[in-house]
Amino acid sequence: MSLLSRLFTRRSPEKRLQYGLQLIEAEDFAGGFAEISAAAQTGMPEAQFRLARLYLDGIGIPRDLVEGGRWLRRAAEAEWIEAQFVLATLYLVGLPEAVESDSFALTDVAQNVTGQPNFHRAAYWAKRAADAKNPDAEALYGYVLGAGPEELRDPEQSLVWYQRAANGGSPQGHLGLGLAGLHSAQSDEELAEAISHLRIAADANVGSALYLMGIAYERGAGAPQDAAAATECYGKAAAHNVRSAQARYGLALLEGRGIEKDLSKGETWLRKAALGGDLEASALLGDIHARGGDLPPNYLEAAIWYRRAAEGGHGASARALGMLYLTGAGVTRDEDEAAKWFRYASEKGDAASSADLGNLLLMGGGTAEDRLATRSLYEKAAHSGDLIAAFNFGVCLAEGVGAERDEEQAAHWMRKAADGVINAQYWYGRMLIDGRGVPANPEEGREWIRKAAVEGMTEAEHHYAQMLVVGEGGPPDHEEALLMFERAAKQGNTNSMFALGAMFGGGHDIPEDREQAFEWFRQAAERGHVGAQLMMGRYLTRGLNGTSDMEEGLRWYRKAEAAGVTQASAELAQLKIPPRKQKSDDAAGTKEAAPSPADSHSAVG
Template identity: 75%
Template sequence: MSLMSRLFTRRTPEKRLEHGLKLIEEEDFTGGFAEISAAAQTGMPEAQFRVGRLYLDGIGIPRDLVEGGRWLRRAAQAGWTEAQFVLATLYLLGLPDAVESDTFELSDVAQNITGTPNYPRAAHWAKLGAGGGSPDAQALYGYVLSAGPEDIRNPDEALVWYRKAAEANCAQGHLGLGLAGLHSAQSDEELAQAVHHLKIAADGNVGSALYLMGIAYERGAGISQDVVAATASYGKAAEHNVRSAQARYGLALIEGRGIERNISRGETWLRKAALAGDFEAAALLGDIYARGGDLAPNYLEAANWYRAAAEGGHAAAARALGLLFVTGAGVTRNEEEAAKWFRLATQNGDSASSADLGNLLLVGGGTSEDRLATRSLYEQAAQSGDLIAAFNFGVCLAEGVGAERDEEQAAIWMRKAAEGIVNAQYWYGRMLIEGRGVPVDPQEGREWMRKAALEGMADAEHSYGQLLVKGEGGPVDHAEAAEMFERSAVQGNVGSMFAMGAMLGGGHDLPEDREKALFWFRKAADQGHPAAQLMMGRYLTRGLGGEPDIEEGCRWYRKAEAQGLSQATIELAQTLRPSAPVSPEAAAPASQGVAETAHPAIG
């Protein structure tokens, strides 16, 4: 057709729309937009809708959310149901108010989705689209009625619209029925019916339904448990950018749960979820990099992820970040920062952090404001009946953290906490034995110490063992003392390692076993226990636990000597001059020092 023919040939809006859509398919976006826009100017609803979409997508014209919304509104006002549905969806995302006006303002340019849902406007347009027979609009209207503010919410009517959409094979309608069913299910049959609807929605490739099916398969809720199917569902949902699914899929890949193990891919998915705002995923990444293993430890990376999770309110991540600041791993050592994160973790419900914070403040960490705020926090929680807080408040009073030292009040709170807190049983036992805030009562103190020891607290096991050796607060019982020392030593208590060596070395109501004694002395000596280093020197130079080894024995004497143990100096000199007479101190039995080993300090 010639140029003159095109100029004088009058085309209907329908023809222009048809031609414009064809040009878009042929990737002539500018020409296609011009044709469709011309049709829209005549008031044709479908063309108005198409122009609106072109503006929203930036096809043939720079992207313009406000202008796109205005064209959608015109089409929706003319009764175009698809425009009504899209407009309602956009209002749930947060369309700017400028969409409601046809007057152009310079400020309209480059406006974006606000992120604040406008439920009344979304309800208005979704209801019109639903009434016009659009299954998608029916499902969306059901959602607005079930999730909107109180003045709009109507769960019963929402179910009506969900059913209409589901009857039209709308996957979102089935999703709505499934979610409603999950909340209201009172029996296995009702739960199975809810999951049935979710599966239909998942088969329709709805991301949130795929995620929920992953949970259902994983837990065996309303359907047979199937770990492989669960992981597959999480993977599909992850591809739909469902961040919780990305986190679960990443974890499944790392653990090899329902899928071949792949650390690198798993870390990638966790990272995606974390960057999208999933704080649990960020915390998991922190754990992975802090723990090391398949991936090399990277404390700087761990600290960054812990911080991201902690700032989002993740209590365990805040505590982990605090611990990094205490040790200086991946961050500059900073006790004030550590106290800040411990306090945040405590406020978010992590009880272990309150103990970490208390311990940090006890050794002078944090600021005076930290100490005052922490004491106040503990006092308020203790007054409300929180036993952990009662223990921590007792520690603050006993050590003068954030207030004047008050051992009598400390003992009162410690006694309350001892009803359920192992650490408080240990502390209260020590206070009774030493007469701190209460009259000296070794019998009752020993009983509280025994309770804490039987709960497996290493320090309590060690202290109770000492009481049994000395017969303080009750009869001597070397056999039970050895049992307590061994339990404590296995948990890493160095004093108990030394005590085990001394108990087995002779001089107690136990069979002598110097080979085992040497084993325990070595364990304690390796961790810097000076008396154990002395005993290593003694055992090795004299061959008390096997063949003599003068050279190694002298090395241990020198280590003990370097820690200020004068007895090591004496015995080292005598070992190097074998013809000299042996002093009574040098001939001391292997058991020397058990009964005299100091109790761990309360503070």
């Protein structure tokens, strides 16, 4: 039919609607929009609903949420049930206020975005469609009664409407019953019933139900534990843009959990979840790039994902980002920025960040504001009974972080924290030995350090062993000292490695063993302990363990000499080896090393 004959042929609204739908089907969107619009202008509810969908989907005209919402409202007011249901759904997403008005007004782009959910209007339209026995509307009304604001909430009636929807064949009704059942289940039977409803919704391809079934299969809760079935459900839910499912599906692909491992595809799904706002996915991506694997670590990429997660409130990611700033990995090294993220993570409940922040401030990092804010944070938490905060507050008081030093108060808080914090036991023991803030009491101090050592604190093990060697705070016990030095050495403490070499080297109440002495000196020397390097020079040039290697011994002497150990130069001179000319950078070092474990190195505070 020509355009001219269209203009002069009168057709009913029904025919214009049908013709418009045919044109849309034939991809003549402009013509279809014109025909459907003409039918809608006559007040025909179905045409109004169809026109609303064209506006909402941007078919034949630019997308316009306001005009689409207005035509939906008109159709809903004319008792078009599907329009009532869709309008209720959109009110839960958020519709601009202009939808409620028929007055003409120019709308800008800002009006065509969703606003805050309006549960009251959603409830009104969902109830009207539900009263007309629309199963999906019944499920939607059940949701509003279950999740809406206090004045609308009615959990019992919510279940009634979910059941009606389920009886009417609505998968969403089964989803609602399943979710409610998961929250209220008190027995395996009730849990199984909840899962049965979720399974029906999942079989109908409802994204949320698929995700929850994945959780059930993964954990073996209400369903057999089945990694492959869980991953399959996550994959289907991910395709429905369920963010949490995208994250779990990506992780399953990365680990090969219930599916063939696919690193590229796994990271793609994690990225989708992270870009959609899933904080755990962002944190995982940060971990993946920071850790590396088949490829070297990419700290720049790690920083990007950690920042995204941290800005969303993920405490562990904030701490990880702080670590990157502290070390300058992937970002410019910035102690102030590191302190900022440590503090943020600490405020989010990440206990390790509190210690990181405290250590950074003790080393002089962060700003004055950081130090003051951190001290206040620890003080408030300490007064509330938090023992870790009490320890950190004690450190601030002892070291003058954020205010003047107050060693008496520091000792007070350290004593409180020592009842449950290993580090506090060590600190309080040191304070008792040194008489800082409390009368000196080496006996009690040794006991507190022993407690921390028994719990496995490396610094405490080393310090306690030193006390046992010289008999500080109690009788000497070289056998126990040896055990403690060994424990600390196995944790990488180089001072304890040196001390073991000295003890096995002779002159202590344990059997002499020069082979073991040499081995411990070697381990400490290779880790940069200058006293051990001097001893390696002695052992190898003098054959103290039964064999000699002059060239290797001289190499170790040279290392000790370069580090500023004057005894190394003296012993080289005795060997008639001319001393190496030191660089100006070496002039500051004048260290003497003696083969005694007790005075090899003071314990680290």
